[in-house]
Amino acid sequence: DQQVKQNSPSLSVQEGRISILNCDYTNSMFDYFLWYKKYPAEGPTFLISISSIKDKNEDGRFTVFLNKSAKHLSLHIVPSQPGDSAVYFCADSGGATNKLIFGTGTLLAVQP
Amino acid sequence: DADVTQTPRNRITKTGKRIMLECSQTKGHDRMYWYRQDPGLGLRLIYYSFDVKDINKGEISDGYSVSRQAQAKFSLSLESAIPNQTALYFCATSDPGGYEAFFGQGTRLTVV
Numbered sequence: 001d002q003q004v005k006q007n008s009p010s011l012s013v014q015e016g017r018i019s020i021l022n023c024d025y026t027n028s029m030f031d032y033f034l035w036y037k038k039y040p041a042e043g044p045t046f047l048i049s050i051s052s053i054k055d056k057n058e059d060g061r062f063t064v065f066l067n068k069s070a071k072h073l074s075l076h077i078v079p080s081q082p083g084d085s086a087v088y089f090c091a092d093s094g095g096a097t098n099k100l101i102f103g104t105g106t107l108l109a110v111q112p
Numbered sequence: 113d114a115d116v117t118q119t120p121r122n123r124i125t126k127t128g129k130r131i132m133l134e135c136s137q138t139k140g141h142d143r144m145y146w147y148r149q150d151p152g153l154g155l156r157l158i159y160y161s162f163d164v165k166d167i168n169k170g171e172i173s174d175g176y177s178v179s180r181q182a183q184a185k186f187s188l189s190l191e192s193a194i195p196n197q198t199a200l201y202f203c204a205t206s207d208p209g210g211y212e213a214f215f216g217q218g219t220r221l222t223v224v
Contacts, residue, residue: 009152032211043116043202043215044155089155093211098162099170100145100206100213104154 002027004092006103014111019077021106023090026071032093035064035075037086038105044089048075080110115139118203118216125193125223133188133219135203143206144186145213146170146178148199155202161186162208193223 003026013019025033031052036044050057050064050073057064063076077084087105094100116137125131135144146158147170157170159178167178175197177189190197200220206213 006154034211034213036213041217043204043217044213045215046212049211091213098143098206098208099157099160099168100204100211101157101171102147102155104152 002092002094002097002099002101004090004101004103006090006106008106009104010107010109012109012111013080015082016079019075019080019084019108019110021075021077021088021090021108023073023075023103024071025073025090025092027092027095031095033064033066033073034091034093035062036089036091036102038089039086047088077108080108082110082112084108085110114217116203116205116214116216118201118219120219121217122220123222125221127194127223129193131190131193131221133201133203133221135186135188135216136184137186137203137205137214138184139205139207139214140183141205141207141214142183143208144180145204145206146176146186146188147202147204148172148197149202149218150199158188158201190221190223193221195223197221198223 005024034049035047038044145160147155203216204213
C-alpha cells in the first residue's frame with residue numbers, strides 16, 4: 001500500500017541555520033519523490049524532486065537526499081530564511097499507478 | 113490568469129445539500145486530481161483522472177463523486193454534504209512526463 005509519512009508536525013530553526021525535514025515511504029516501485037511548499041491561503045507549489053534511481057538532488061539552497069534501503073528521504077534547506085516558513089509536504093508519484101500521494105506535512109518556522 | 117482555477121473559493125452550505133466544486137486548467141495536462149486538506153492529516157487524495165474517460169478513486173472517495181467534462185475541467189460533487197466534509201479542497205493537474213503537480217488556490221468548504 002502506497003503511504004508517505006512525515007512524523008514531525010512542526011520544526012523551528014534560526015535564520016541562517018540548516019532546516020532538515022524528513023519523510024518515510026512504503027512504496028517499492030520506481031518512483032519520483034517530490035517536495036511541495038504551502039503558504040496559508042495558497043495552493044501547494046512544487047519545490048524539488050528526486051528520482052528513485054538517484055541519491056541526491058540539489059537546487060540552490062534546497063537539497064533532497066534519498067536513502068532507498070531505509071525508504072527515507074529528507075529535505076535540507078541551507079541557509080534557512082524567514083520566507084521559508086511554510087508547511088512542507090513530501091509526496092510519492094506512485095510509480096506505474098501515478099497516484100500522487102502526500103504526507104501529512106511539516107510546519108517549518110524560521111525565526112529571524 | 114492562474115493555470116488552475118477553482119470555483120468557488122469559499123462556500124458555506126447546509127447538511128444534506130448537494131454542492132459542486134469546479135476546477136479548470138490551462139496547462140493542457142491530461143491528469144487531474146482532487147484533494148482535501150485537514151489539520152494533521154495532510155493532503156488526502158479523493159479522486160484522480162488521467163483522461164476524459166479515466167476516473168479513479170483515491171484514498172477517501174466515499175461521499176464524493178467527480179465528473180471530467182473535458183480535458184480542462186474536473187468537478188467534484190458532494191451529493192449530500194455532511195459536517196465532517198468541512199475542509200480545504202484542492203484541485204491539481206500534472207503532466208505524465210514531469211510528475212510535478214500544479215495546484216489551484218483551494219476551496220474552503222464549510223458544512224453546517
